[in-house]
Amino acid sequence: MDDSPKGTRDLSTRDTILAAAEKLFVERGFAATSVSRIAQEAKVTKSLIHHYFGSKEQLWHEVKNSRLIEYFEIQRRELAVTEPDVQCLMDAVTRYFNLFRDNPQLARLISWHIIESEKDAHGDERELTLLGIEKLRDGQKEGHLRSDVDPRYILISFFCLVTHWFQAKHEYLKWLGMDPKSAKADEDYLQALLKVFFEGVLPR
Amino acid sequence: MDDSPKGTRDLSTRDTILAAAEKLFVERGFAATSVSRIAQEAKVTKSLIHHYFGSKEQLWHEVKNSRLIEYFEIQRRELAVTEPDVQCLMDAVTRYFNLFRDNPQLARLISWHIIESEKDAHGDERELTLLGIEKLRDGQKEGHLRSDVDPRYILISFFCLVTHWFQAKHEYLKWLGMDPKSAKADEDYLQALLKVFFEGVLPR
DNA sequence: ATGTTGATTGGCCGACCGGTCAATCATTAG
DNA sequence: CTAATGATTGACCGGTCGGCCAATCAACAT
Numbered sequence: 060m061d062d063s064p065k066g067t068r069d070l071s072t073r074d075t076i077l078a079a080a081e082k083l084f085v086e087r088g089f090a091a092t093s094v095s096r097i098a099q100e101a102k103v104t105k106s107l108i109h110h111y112f113g114s115k116e117q118l119w120h121e122v123k124n125s126r127l128i129e130y131f132e133i134q135r136r137e138l139a140v141t142e143p144d145v146q147c148l149m150d151a152v153t154r155y156f157n158l159f160r161d162n163p164q165l166a167r168l169i170s171w172h173i174i175e176s177e178k179d180a181h182g183d184e185r186e187l188t189l190l191g192i193e194k195l196r197d198g199q200k201e202g203h204l205r206s207d208v209d210p211r212y213i214l215i216s217f218f219c220l221v222t223h224w225f226q227a228k229h230e231y232l233k234w235l236g237m238d239p240k241s242a243k244a245d246e247d248y249l250q251a252l253l254k255v256f257f258e259g260v261l262p263r
Numbered sequence: 264m265d266d267s268p269k270g271t272r273d274l275s276t277r278d279t280i281l282a283a284a285e286k287l288f289v290e291r292g293f294a295a296t297s298v299s300r301i302a303q304e305a306k307v308t309k310s311l312i313h314h315y316f317g318s319k320e321q322l323w324h325e326v327k328n329s330r331l332i333e334y335f336e337i338q339r340r341e342l343a344v345t346e347p348d349v350q351c352l353m354d355a356v357t358r359y360f361n362l363f364r365d366n367p368q369l370a371r372l373i374s375w376h377i378i379e380s381e382k383d384a385h386g387d388e389r390e391l392t393l394l395g396i397e398k399l400r401d402g403q404k405e406g407h408l409r410s411d412v413d414p415r416y417i418l419i420s421f422f423c424l425v426t427h428w429f430q431a432k433h434e435y436l437k438w439l440g441m442d443p444k445s446a447k448a449d450e451d452y453l454q455a456l457l458k459v460f461f462e463g464v465l466p467r
Numbered sequence: 468a469t470g471t472t473g474a475t476t477g478g479c480c481g482a483c484c485g486g487t488c489a490a491t492c493a494t495t496a497g
Numbered sequence: 498c499t500a501a502t503g504a505t506t507g508a509c510c511g512g513t514c515g516g517c518c519a520a521t522c523a524a525c526a527t
Contacts, residue, residue: 072474088378090295094515104476109516111474145465170378173431174292174371188438205458205466212455213464215428215435220420223427227377231419234392251416254409259463260417261349262409276504298485308506313486315504 073111076101080108081122085164088171089119120179126168131183133158138190143198149253152217156252159225160245166225188214220252277315280305284312285326289368292375293323324383330372335387337362342394347402353457356421360456363429364449370429392418424456 079101083092094115098105112118134155141151159166195210204213228248229239237244283305287296298319302309316322338359345355363370399414408417432452433443441448 088292088294090292093513095513105515106477106517107475115515167378170374173434174374174378176433184438185440188435192439202466204464205462208455208458208464209451211439212452213459215432215452216424216456216459218431218435219423219427222431223423224419227422227426228419229380230377231392231422234389235396235415236389247413248416248419251412252420254412255417255420255463256459257463257465258409259459259461260408260412261461262406263467297483299483309485310487310507311505319485 072103072107076103076108076111076118077122077125080118081126081164084119084122084171085167089115089175094118123168123172126165127172127181128183130158130162130165131181131187134187135190138187138194141194143194143201143203145203145257148198148203149257152221152253152256153249156221156245156249159221163225166222169222170226217256220256224248224252276307276311280307280312280315280322281326281329284322285330285368288323288326288375289371293319293379298322327372327376330369331376331385332387334362334366334369335385335391338391339394342391342398345398347398347405347407349407349461352402352407353461356425356457356460357453360425360453363425367429370426373426374430421460424460428452428456 076097080092080097083097083100086092094108095105097118098108101108108118112121137151137154141147191214192210195204195213198204199206199210204210228244232239232241232244280301284296284301287301287304290296298312299309301322302312305312312322316325341355341358345351395418396414399408399417402408403410403414408414432448436443436445436448
């Protein structure tokens, strides 16, 4: 039978709590979310949350880890089929961008993870990053990418261009007087991102 | 004489509180920081904080606004002396980058501001952004910048490249197994940023 | 039927939260 | 000297926090 470590066979209630917790944590962050509020959202008692997850911290880690591991898994698969030629890289960038576009909680989860900067090291992250850098290095060796920039910083600048857009677009679009919920903005920004990242803002 | 609205002539204590509040808010964000903790940090009583600032929210806004207004002012001055030619733009990018490098609280303050996404609109932000876009448009008209990318998204992608670096570098450097406190990393990233932003990652 | 096990509840705890208030202290003006 | 004013304190408020616990409930194995 199912022999999960703590003996929780019924997953539906547990998942209900997990979903409620994710919603609130993603919305307000760890500190601003109370266990009782999560209980209310999941329509269970506070005690039940402690029964399943032990503590608020553990629940938060459970929420984060489940999402992040899922995200790493997707990335790993994506990376495996990516060849270091230009078209393939542009497709990979687009898929990465769309992953965030289609999972808005992901960007916020990462935001909270980064800003609250906890010590938990994932290993997954590191492995995945090194894999990406290797791919970029291949691209450089084959002449698809310029070789006078450290591939580590190429990768980071790419992360910046995608991650920060989804973290802050509501703010920037507000500054520009544009509709913060417009799907058009995502599409337009992606096109600009591809041009800037691959070709730069100087005329060729 | 000094006739500040609430009649607080002694600024030193007030500033002590402000500094303590900034330190803790920047470190942990609004929700995770308690008034008593700020009082302890500033070595005053909790009551005194309410005496000077009314409420925790008002203190938070005071902290944020004072810093952000200062930052906007610097930016406005920078922008005024920036010509839209390539060398001048690269200098402006570098100065903008160094502003964040030398004021680490600024990036975190903006992080908290963005992720806790409050409704307060600064006006300053909008005006400044439009000014920057105008400058970029000039650069396009004079042929210094490519004209097939919306200057609004050029500006945003630039914000992403700088802001997110300072928000997340500790995380990324950890992934790469590099020293998160290294000043060298800032310098190296800036060089990479300039190359990528202006010329792109494709060979020329 | 009975005991076992885990799901679920409501009540309770001490700690801390943000905030108020009346009482002091220090300074200075009249 | 005294009145006034603001700075500063400590005690206190109601409320919420995260967490604990004993009791019940439902399902199932014996």
